[in-house]
Every structure is written in C-alpha cells, then in structure tokens.
Amino acid sequence: MDFYIISHTHWDREWHKTFEEYRVRLVIFFDNLIELLEHNPHYPSFMMDGQTIVLEDYLAIKPHKKQQLQQLIAHKRIIVGPWYIQPDEFIPGGEFQIRNLLIGQRIAAAFGGSMQVGYLPDSFGQAAQLPQLLQGFGIDYAVFWRGITEDECPDVDFIWRSADGSSVKTTVLAEGYGNARLLNDDPDNNVSIIKNNLAALYARSDKRNMLLMCGFDQRNANPLLPEIVKQLNADLPEHNFRIGALTDYLAAVFKQGDKKVVEGEFRKGKYMRVHVSIGMTRLDIKITNYHTQTQLQRMAEPLMSMSALFGQPYQHELIGQACKYILQNHAHDSICCVCTDSTHAQMMQRYHNAQQISAMLLQDASEYIGDHIAYKTQGTPLVLFNFSGSARSGYENVSFVTPAEDFTLIDSEGQPVDFAISAVSAINQNDAQIEIGQKNQDRLLYRYDMAIKVRFPGFGYQALYMIPRSMPQSEAKGQPLFNESTATFTTDFFTLTVQQNGALTYTDRATGEQFADLNYFIENGNAGDEYDYSPPVSDRLCHPHHGLPDIEVLHNSSLSAAVRLIFNFAVPADTGADKRSDETLDQRIACILRISKDSRRVDFCTTLHNQARNHRVCVTFPDNQPGRRHFAEQQYGMLYRENSVPDPDAWQREGWEERYYALYPQQRYMGFEHASGKVLIFNKGLVTYEINSDGATPVVSVPLICTMDYMGKQDLVDRPGRRSGLHVPVPDSLMPGDHTLEYAFMYLPSSEGDIAAEADRWQLPLLATTPRGKRGSLADAMTLFAVETPNISVMAFKRCEKGPGFILRLVNQLADKADDVQLRLNTTCFNRVRRATLNEQEIPGDMSFNALTGVIRVGRLQPNEIVTFIVDAF
Structure with a gap:
C-alpha cells in the first residue's frame, strides 16, 4: 500500500486565545518553517491549512520575509489556499463563501499558486452545495473530516454531488486531520501508528492508497519527518511511504472511476462532534453578521456599482477591506462563537469596522446618484x-x-x-455639524x-x-388596520387575532386557511456550553401565555399598523447540570407586531430583557397540517429536510459523540409546503431552528437567546463525555440586558409562490434619501436590471475583480429546476453579456442577449444553480 504523509498544521486564527496572542505563535511558526525548508532540501512540502490569511498576518509583522515565502510557495514547498480563511459552512452567507475563495485564490496566485483542493479539516459539518462552490473555481477535489457516517458512504473516497449536478472527488478524513501527528524518533511507536491506521481505515479505503495527516492544531512542522519516512520504508518494506501533497493522494486514489456518488449535507456527530446546536450561541454576534453582510453585499456594493456606471470612481480597495473584516469573523470557531470573551469583543469591532465602511460607501453612492438626477421642477x-x-x-x-x-x-x-x-x-x-470658528446656527x-x-x-x-x-x-385615509376592541388586525389578505393567552391566530381571507398559537414563547434551562445547548437532567419549562398580555398601540392607519405585546413571567434564576434553581427572576418580553395593508407578512420585532443565567428562550410557530418534510434556505437556494430523524435514539444506543435530532441551520427562511400554499418563517440572523413532531402537526421552534457561563463543559445530557474547548468562564455569553430579534410569518397561496422576491422584500428595506439640491441629467426613475422569473434571486452586483465590466450573479432558490429563466438589463447602460465562472473567468459560448430589449434568456437552471454574468457597460 502507498502511504501519503501530509506534513501540515491546522491554524486557528483565534479561539482559546485572541488573534494577536496566536499571531505571536504564528510569527515564530513561520520563522521556523522557512528555516527548516530552506535548509533541508529533503523536506519536500508543508501544507498551510488550506488558507492564505496567515500570509497576510505574518507579513504584517515581517514584511521582509515576503520574497522567501514567495520562493517556497512558487516551488510548492509551502502549499497555500484555496481559502482566505478556514470557514464555517452554514452560518456565513453564500456570497461571502464565494468571496472567501475569490480572495484566497487571488492571494495564493500572487505568491505562486493555490492548492486546488477544497480542504475543510475542522468545519462543523458539510453543506450540501459545497461541490457547486468548489467547481465554480475549477476545484475538482474536497477533503473534510466531520459529519459523515457509513450510512451516507461506507468508503473514505467518493464522488460528492450538489443538487445542480456539480460534483467533486472527495476524501473524508475518517480518523481526523492528525492521525499521524505522533510520529517521532521511536520506530516502534511509528510502526504502531501505521498498524492502527490500517486497522481503522483499510476496509474503507481502496486497498491501495492511504492518507496520513502529520500535524495538528497550531503544530510546527515535524523536522524529523524525512528520517521517519526512511525508517518506515525500511521497517515495513511491503508498503511505500512518502511525504506528499493532498493532490498526490487524490490523483492516485481517483485514477479508478468506481467511486460511489453521494449527495446532500453531512451533519451527523457519530464519530466526531459537529455541534448541531452551535448556531444558538451568541446570537447577538450572529445577528450582527447578518446585518453587516446585508449592508455590504446587497446595499453598498450594488449601489457603488450603479454610481460607477454614472461616473463615480469605484472603491475596490475599500469594499475589499470591508469584505475582509467580515471574512475574518467567518473562521469556523469565530462565527460559531466558541471563543473567549476577548475574542468575541474583537469580532464585534471588525463588524463595526465593516459597517462603517459600508455605511459611508452607501451614503456616498446614494448622494452621487441623487446629485445627477434631472428632477421635475415641482416639489x-x-x-x-x-x-x-x-x-x-x-x-x-x-x-x-x-x-x-x-x-x-x-x-x-x-x-x-x-x-x-x-x-x-x-x-x-x-x-x-461643525463650523470652524463660527457659532453654529440652529x-x-x-x-x-x-x-x-x-x-x-x-x-x-x-x-x-x-x-x-x-x-x-x-x-391615505380609511379604516385603521387594528381593531382594539377585538384585538384583531384586518388586511387585504388576512386577519390576525391576539388570542386570550397572547399567542396569535392567522386566517387567510381568501382560502380560510388558519394557523393558531403563533408566536408562542417557551423558556427552559441550558446546562450546556458555547459549543452545545443541552438541558439539565431535570428541566423546567416556563411560558408567559397565561392570559392576555398588555397591548400598546404604537401606530394604526389604513395602510399600516404597529402594536406592542408585553409579557412578564417568572423564570428560574440559573440552571445547573442537574436542575434549575428555585430562585426566580422576572423575564420581560416586548413584541412589536408590524402589519401592512397589502402584504401577507406579519413582522415581529421582539425585545428580551435578559436577567437569568444559563437558559434559552424560543418562539414557536405550529403548522396547521401534518407533514413529513419542510424546506429551508441554505447558502444557494433551498433544500428539503425531514421533520424528524429516522431513529432518534440511535445516538445513545450506538454511542455517538452527540445527540442527533431535528435541529438545523438556516439562512433567511424556512417553511412548510402544502397543496394549498406555503408557510414561511423568515428571520434576520437567527441561524438555527428545530422541528418538534411530537404533536398532530409539526412545530417550528426558533431560538431567540441561549446563554451559558463556560466555553466548555463535560458530561452534558445531549453530549456525554469529554468537554469541547476549555473550561474557562465566558461571562459575556450570559448575555445580560436587552436583545432585539426580528422574524416574520407569512402564508403564500400556491398561486403566489415567489419565495425569492418575498425573501428580498423581507431582507432589503428601501433606502429613502433627500438630495442636496443639485440637478443632473439622469432620468428621475431608472431600473438597472430586473429578474423576470419567479424564485430567482440576485446574489451580487459588483465590479469585476479585473477589467471594466460588472458581475451580476443569480441563484435558483428552488430545489427544483427553473425553466425559461429571463432577466432584463437597462439598454442605456449595458451593451454586452457573457457567462462566467465564480472565479470571474469567461465561459466560451454565445449568450442569448437582445441588445435592443435588454432581455437575457438564461433558459433552464438546475436546482440551486448559481449563474454568473459579466455585463459590460457603454
């Protein structure tokens, strides 16, 4: 058998320590690595964890080392890329996953080249559309560790296929990314490591090739490795050992075309934890991530692109810097929020930095456009x-x-x-305002x-x-939407009534479809840590639905209405491993309902005043029909999931690393589909939901806050055994004070099913500006582009990384094919369209673009398919 030994490190930029604390180690690490490789020609290569941000971090301190690094990377002695930073795969938005690779590959290319392997050694589960993402950058291989079991694939090497049909040749690190980390100068120890790996992996391998990962977290290169390999070849002559690259192993193992094809996401913690409930931790940070991404990707960057069409210089570097601030928070430990309080505070500062850049760019672009419009003279x-x-x-x-x-x-x-x-x-x-040397006038x-x-x-x-x-x-005049005497909203499409217990009943006026007990709050204990929610041995559930809440009318007209519901109830002050405390504290929930006359959506803005420790508050929405499955938005469109796992007790019976249950990640929405229509639950940064199928109909539970006092604990109910992380206090994760959460409920009859448009309408408020009085030549109304096919979303509108054109990226939101996809460009602005890869490389072939009407006929898009265009301006 051929053994490929990969010398590597896994470098967490921040985690137990802050970025700067770890950077001290990083500088010393790179100094040692450069010296080792320059002085030992028999040490062929070292893999730098599949990311490139470490190069920036090191050279910011030692810029004089750049040429040495370039030499080593160009000669593939140090292997870098393709990522900018090792990401989580579920919480970051899809466009930022694209930017992660776009920036990572650009940096790697400047140093001599990128590893063309989607290497994800430590991400907490694998997202279903990763093959499409990788193929968009010409990457044919993926290597990961967590989330897969023999139920999905009994082999360590397989073909992983996305819903759109993209596929990558994939190897799972079944024994982790450190299965040879303990190789040393003891020959008996080394032979034992080889035999242990053969025992664990031979049955799942191709019987000809095996991967040995010699490295671990923040681990220096093993300087003895060339001698160890020589000794292993002498001690085990029936095998062949070599220090190599991942691509060496992958090329060898995929020579044969007999690999099983596997589809879907991998989130099962049977052999290694994926921390299925990690999305609940520090929701304040995850919500900030959502808003920061939205502001840059969907608002500032597109408006800067529009203003660039009209002559304003495009700020590539500032947009890139804001993007990097966000991506630096997308490292798997960072965005999952399993770090120290100091690290989390630094993450929030990066978000503030990105927001400040985005806000100024948005303001500049809107003012520039506003100053160049030819307004009418009246008003x-x-x-x-x-x-x-x-x-x-x-x-x-x-x-x-x-x-x-x-x-x-x-x-x-x-x-x-x-x-x-x-x-x-x-x-x-x-x-x-400041007027230097003058008294400011009111x-x-x-x-x-x-x-x-x-x-x-x-x-x-x-x-x-x-x-x-x-x-x-x-x-506008007319009947107000909210009737105070009946506590009922009435719109063109539905009625919404506050029940006697404070929950809500929604009734569609056309179909009679009714949904009761909506917006029902449940509070319970959390004996878990930053990695996982877990109940105490004896939990106690609390709720405020014992009577009608206080109702305060904030605004009530014939076009819109806003009403605040105020709940107060007692909850246990704290939660231990075994039970909740007898002492209680007041839990206040103030929930504002916002309704518009002609919208089917009910918007909720809920503020929790948190005083209790180690607990969780969720809001629930029952469906009105039994069902087997539901849908949820992932990074690239929606996918369907089961409402319940097939064998909920298997994790205990088979000794899994953690409980596996119907708790899932989401992007902007999830919902249920019936013959009569769709139920949608939208959110802004609430990245986790659970489906409870114990009753007659499934109930969606969305965590609003989940607090904990330690980074890591051991022997949890839902995660027995060793702790994850360090047993260090994280008082900020107790999240005292006020927290505001936004979510929405919507019922869409089957004839009105444009989920993409509704998700955008939820996510993207209109921007209203009052110009500064200048007048230009632009029309006073302009549409730059319009998607004319339902359920197709715009992901990005930006300048090309290279060249004068613009990138317009779309995605099919459906988990089904979309036919006759069409969009329309403004023909006074654009004159040419070309298809491109995610890496912004032109795809040869003719485009169906009518320069007179501006219509682009895309044709059929596969489920969740991403399509990227380069559009050229006049």
Missing part, C-alpha cells in the same frame, strides 16, 4: 432605492430626514402617492417614518416629490 425630491432584483409593489416602510414640516407626495407624472406617517421627530442639524430637520405605496420593476431608483400641504392632501 422637493425624495429618492427611493430598491436593492432587490425582483419586482416590488405595495406599501413599504421608509425613513428619511427632510426640512419639510408638512407635505403630500406625488410621483414623476404628478399623480398622488398614498402614504401614512407612523412617526415624526425633530432633529437639530446644529448638533451634527436648523431643524424632521425624521419621518412612513409607509409609502411604491412600484419597482427591479433594482433601481425612483424619485417622488414632496409638495407643501397647501396643495390637495393625499395622505
């Missing part, structure tokens, strides 16, 4: 930007600041526009929050005009 302009590529119409909530005290609205044709003001407050601009502005009726074909802008109130009034 003061109010410019609205729509960031979704899908059509959008109806009443939308916007906020803006203007000196106008009282006004009505008209569109560019002079027609009245319906609106309803929900709040107005005065702002003294004097407080926010200047009052007014901040308006209102619902406005709009219609957008796609991504673009339109100007409305504020007219002084002396002209005919057009603010």
